[in-house]
Amino acid sequence: MKIHKEGFGTIAIASAALGIIVVALFTQQWLPFYINYVLYAIALFSLGLVIRFFRIPNRTFNLNENAILTAADGKVVAIENIEDEHFPGEKRKQISVFMSPLNVHVNYYSISGEVIEAQHKKGKHYPAFLPKSSTDNEQSFIMIKQDDKKNVLLKQIAGSLARRIVFHSKKGEQINQGEEMGIIKLGSRVDHILPEDVKVNVKIGQNVKAGIDILAYFK
Numbered sequence: 001m002k003i004h005k006e007g008f009g010t011i012a013i014a015s016a017a018l019g020i021i022v023v024a025l026f027t028q029q030w031l032p033f034y035i036n037y038v039l040y041a042i043a044l045f046s047l048g049l050v051i052r053f054f055r056i057p058n059r060t061f062n063l064n065e066n067a068i069l070t071a072a073d074g075k076v077v078a079i080e081n082i083e084d085e086h087f088p089g090e091k092r093k094q095i096s097v098f099m100s101p102l103n104v105h106v107n108y109y110s111i112s113g114e115v116i117e118a119q120h121k122k123g124k125h126y127p128a129f130l131p132k133s134s135t136d137n138e139q140s141f142i143m144i145k146q147d148d149k150k151n152v153l154l155k156q157i158a159g160s161l162a163r164r165i166v167f168h169s170k171k172g173e174q175i176n177q178g179e180e181m182g183i184i185k186l187g188s189r190v191d192h193i194l195p196e197d198v199k200v201n202v203k204i205g206q207n208v209k210a211g212i213d214i215l216a217y218f219k
Contacts, residue, residue, distance in 0.1 A: 004106060006166055006183050007054025014050045018043050049101070053185075056106055061178035061211040065146075068198065068216045070208040071107045071154050071181060072190040074099040076215075079204055084193050086117070086143060086153055091196040095215045097208060098189050107167075107181040107190060108211045109144065111152050117143035118169035142169045142181065150218050153193035156184050178211045195219075 003011070021043050025036045062069065078096035099105055124136045138158040145151040156165050167182030169175070184190075198216035202208060208215070 001058060002056040003051065004054045004056050004183055006185070007051070010185075011047075011051055011054065014047050018047050053101060053105060054183075055104060057104055059209070059211055061108070062214065063177050064214065065112065065177070066218050067201075067214040068152060068192065068194060068218070069108070069110045069177060070095075070097055070190075070202075070210050070213050070215050071110045071192065072097045072099050072208075073103040073105075073210050074190075074208065076202050076204055076206045076208060077189075078191075079200060079202070081196060082193070084153065086141070086193070092153075093194045093196050093198055093200070093216070095192045095194065095200070095202065096189060097192070099184070104210065105185065105188065106183050106210070107154075107156060109175050109177055109179050109181050110154060110192060110215070111144055111146060111150065112175065112177040113144040113146040113150070113152075115142060115169045115171055115173050115175060116145050116151075117141055117153075118167070118171050120165065120167075138165065140165050140167045140169075140182070142167060144175065149195065151195070153191075154181065155191040155193065156182060157189040157191060158184065192216075 022040065025039055074097040076095065077098045078094060080094050082092050082094045084092050120140045122138055140156045142154045156167060158165055164185040169181065192215055194216055197219050199219060200216045201214045
């Protein structure tokens with residue numbers, strides 16, 4: 001397991017804060033010693049959570065050119081037919097995966113192809129499990145096209161805690177299924193906007209792992 005480079009600054013700040021807390025507790029004399037140990041444990045546990053959040057797990061990806069892999073670890077919270085402004089006049093299938101603070105937050109490309117759109121949109125910070133977060137929250141859009149029938153729009157959506165979206169996509173570049181797409185910090189959501197006729201392979205409430213679990217198959 002590795003630590004994502006986007007976490008280095010956050011981990012350094014958390015470590016410095018922990019050091020200050022430890023020194024403050026060590027030098028004070030008005031708290032019972034056992035309370036100090038409890039506070040030490042809480043501080044260390046919190047630092048451990050921060051480090052764990054930025055982990056990059058060792059993972060073998062389930063590559064399949066006819067499959068759409070989940071871009072995120074988490075729980076499937078929505079499977080629905082929608083209309084999306086990026087596909088005027090078309091019906092699309094949306095599969096949404098919610099990431100809790102305990103999930104891996106590195107995101108990966110669901111399919112291989114050409115990035116034909118990559119942009120960031122400012123917005124609100126509603127809890128990411130709410131349906132309105134798909135349209136109202138801060139988010140990034142990455143549209144990937146294999147051919148006229150195989151295309152996917154991925155939305156990285158910031159939540160009430162997650163207020164930093166990092167994505168590496170650039171319009172016109174060729175990307176491969178399973179490559180890193182970016183990271184969202186501290187609890188968030190990824191919407192997968194797919195062709196309407198895909199064969200869905202997951203259920204609402206199912207836990208999925210990025211690059212391993214297949215959300216749907218192209219027809």
